[in-house]
Amino acid sequence: MKVILTPRAPFDFLQMLRRPMSRPSSLILIDANSGTYTRAVRLRSRVCPVTVRSVGSVDGPELCLEYPDDLAEDERDELLQRMTQMFSLERNLQDFYETVSVSKEWAGLIQRLYGVRPIQDADLFESMVRTIIGQQLNLSFAATLMERLVQLGDERVVWKQQTLPVFPSAKTVAEWTYPRLRELAFSQRKAEYVIDFARHVASGAIDLEKLRDLPDEDVYEVLMPLRGVGRWTVECFLLFGMGRTDILPAADIGIQNAVQRLYHMADRPKEADIRQIASVWAPWRSYATYYLWQSLLRDEN
DNA sequence: GGCCAGGCTAGCA
DNA sequence: TGCTAGCATGGC
Numbered sequence: 002m003k004v005i006l007t008p009r010a011p012f013d014f015l016q017m018l019r020r021p022m023s024r025p026s027s028l029i030l031i032d033a034n035s036g037t038y039t040r041a042v043r044l045r046s047r048v049c050p051v052t053v054r055s056v057g058s059v060d061g062p063e064l065c066l067e068y069p070d071d072l073a074e075d076e077r078d079e080l081l082q083r084m085t086q087m088f089s090l091e092r093n094l095q096d097f098y099e100t101v102s103v104s105k106e107w108a109g110l111i112q113r114l115y116g117v118r119p120i121q122d123a124d125l126f127e128s129m130v131r132t133i134i135g136q137q138l139n140l141s142f143a144a145t146l147m148e149r150l151v152q153l154g155d156e157r158v159v160w161k162q163q164t165l166p167v168f169p170s171a172k173t174v175a176e177w178t179y180p181r182l183r184e185l186a187f188s189q190r191k192a193e194y195v196i197d198f199a200r201h202v203a204s205g206a207i208d209l210e211k212l213r214d215l216p217d218e219d220v221y222e223v224l225m226p227l228r229g230v231g232r233w234t235v236e237c238f239l240l241f242g243m244g245r246t247d248i249l250p251a252a253d254i255g256i257q258n259a260v261q262r263l264y265h266m267a268d269r270p271k272e273a274d275i276r277q278i279a280s281v282w283a284p285w286r287s288y289a290t291y292y293l294w295q296s297l298l299r300d301e302n
Numbered sequence: 303g304g305c306c307a308g309g310c311t312a313g314c315a
Numbered sequence: 316t317g318c319t320a321g322c323a324t325g326g327c
Contacts, residue, residue: 186323252309
């Protein structure tokens, strides 16, 4: 089945694919030529493969969504809602641009990334695990660990003559032991953080979907007491998992490097400096953060 | 070879 | 409360 979605312009799907392309993953299939994004999404009742393709333009955007014919109506609704979140179809980017344009330094970045929104993680559990793994590691090694986790999960779905790997469920990960992850080159601590988190979710002690209804501050309160989950981790979860629009990971090294470069500063700004500078980006600090991270990708000056 | 990565914890003062 | 070593590996 196919359905056409209409994002709010400007929406540059091809450029949005650059980030997932820069860190290849077996979870996400991208065809750069046709601008196609394919992956499996875990819905409440089943795993659902989906292919998204841009069929419009940046200023007249349309996305063609393709999904299995046997999807029930409620599953279809859930999928559409998930896609709307994942690709931030309804966000008003013009408002973001007007907000950050108070700083003249942003003009070039806005021009270069015009129409770009972050692609959210497909699933809240996957998002937290990805972030925990990503702590203090270079991105390529973090991607390697994610890849090995997916392989260990060994769950797949067939879609259009292809086999798509599926990110393991919390229930699956909860049944693993620390040594199994150590064999994959996880540190002892990281193995504990990931598996313990999965056990909290699988047991129902933490209900990730319920967090969607809570304000940012309450989400910090629920998640930060977990071992291995600090402020930065919840910030990334709120930003890439929940799609909250005003999150600022001010202690993040990448942000600090990007701000230093954008504002031509002699030294790397500290957390307090970042908060000060970023105060005028509210209520769009997540998007500002994302644009700054994007500015660090290679082959951009 | 050393230092730093899109951090966090535990142990110490 | 505030500071720091240690964690695992890869890239520069």
